[in-house]
Amino acid sequence: MAAPDFRLHNTLTRKIESFSPEDGKTVRIYSCGPTVYKPAHLGNFRTFMFEDLLRRVIALRGWKIFQVMNLTDVDDKIIKSASERGISISEVTTPITKIFHADRAFLRIEDAELYPKATDHIPEMIAIVERLVERKLAYLADDGTVYFAIDKFKGYGKLSRLDTREVKAGARVLQDDYSKENAQDFALWKAAKPEDEASGAAWDSPWGRGRPGWHLECSAMAMKYLGETLDIHCGGIDLIFPHHEDEIAQSEGATGKPFSRFWCHGEFLLTDGSKMAKRLGNVATVQDLRDQGVPAAAFRHFVFSTHYRKQLNMSSDALEASIEGVRRLADFAARLAEAKAATPELEKIAEETDAEVTAALFDDLNAPIALGALFTFVRRANAELDRNGVDKRALEKAREVFARINSVLDVVPEAAGPDPELARWVEDRLTARKEARAQRDFARADSIRAEIEGRGVAIEDSPQGTKWKKLR
RNA sequence: GGCGCCGUGGCCAAGUGGUAAGGCGGCAGACUGCAAAUCUGCUAUUCGUCAGUUCGAUUCUGACCGGCGCCUCCA
Structure with missing residues (x-):
């Protein structure tokens, strides 16, 4: 090859x-x-x-x-x-x-x-x-600083x-340092000042005590x-x-x-349309992300949805879209893990996706294209899985490709950690709901569902029974 | 003033000289007791504006409008 x-x-x-x-x-x-x-x-x-x-x-x-x-x-x-x-x-x-x-x-x-x-x-x-x-x-220079000429x-x-000759008019004014031969020379080694010594930021050198530029x-x-x-x-x-x-x-x-x-x-x-910088006071940190419950996977999705050489404006709408998108990936990942087999078509779809994603990433790290291909894969694969095929090899291929793509983008949110107390409670409530539904007492069934959702748990009925998951 | 980037649907965002990926959202349908999840269809005759090149431009050129960055603190 x-x-x-x-x-x-x-x-x-x-x-x-x-x-x-x-x-x-x-x-x-x-x-x-x-x-x-x-x-x-x-x-x-x-x-x-x-x-x-x-x-x-x-x-x-x-x-x-x-x-x-x-x-x-x-x-x-x-x-x-x-x-x-x-x-x-x-x-x-x-x-x-x-x-x-x-x-x-x-x-x-x-x-x-x-x-x-x-x-x-x-x-x-x-x-x-x-x-x-x-x-x-x-x-x-006279001030004890070593400059690069x-x-x-x-x-x-x-x-x-x-x-280098054409300097400004509108640019920040140079603070001319008289010791420099040329205003644009930069410091390699700076002579130590008292505060440098006091804070342990001074070392011996052939040019006396100082610190690196x-x-x-x-x-x-x-x-x-x-x-x-x-x-x-x-x-x-x-x-x-x-x-x-x-x-x-x-x-x-x-x-x-x-x-x-x-x-x-x-x-x-x-x-807010301008550079995030500490001095502009418009910074957000990882802690802010955590406080807002934004999963790491969602932030990664958000960042990778734009090419790295293009400016990216952070907004709550964009972040929200990423949270939803990544939730979809998590559901798909779970479905892929639980599936027993798939239709043969899935193998070909996986191979196409693999090629498309790889080509995009090898072309100057085009993550937005890779993400697009990944989402197309999720949609097509979901459609195939809906058809209940029996091809185990196709499923394996889909798992392999999905894992490989995720090994690069890493955009699938972690499943919520196990919570035995919650699990017991939900299972118990689900049993009650099942009984109510069997008796066609839908009002009761729905009120139990509301109760469960009240604890941040989403439930999904399916022919194979009712599944539940903790949200976020 | 110099250098550079960007302007695509409600929001985010790819992309190509030959007729607009993908995500979020919205609408409709399938499935469901109802939902949720999932699937299906629809959601930009149009890519800041005006010229030019071309058989044909969102994609090339020029001008203009708008936003952003760098020009010694800066990811």
């Missing part, structure tokens, strides 16, 4: 290109992770879910994966928070990191292979700065395609764990500039090799 083509959009070229791992086996990915000073919001998680989708599609394609996601545990906001509260930066970041992993687990985002922390890689960062200084791409690196701007950690950790040229580097679209542009400059400046073969960026999640 010829290996299927796997295509991905590359920000470097702004084109969809054929992708395969450098070594033919393992895809080495670096994803920019969260800054752990506050719980990540759903916008952040949209990006992490896009990366999760990428992982799972890569696995579906048959490649191994080694993904590194950093945890930024030293930066201005962390230091500010620590010094305001009179604690160390690790006292700020440790609990937030815990929340991050719990939220991630709730959203069914698979574990990356590694979650390195910036503060564990200070020597590696210093080594990069030393190389850059040696190569004259970086300089020590962007005009010494000829590829600067190639990712973001920003013309924002971009440096990613270059250091990516290259340490994935080599000097990565297969894929991904993150949110806002990281293209300056973060990723600067990562390229410092990494390639230090090694002379391409830093990453592919750059992939996920679009924003909007709320």
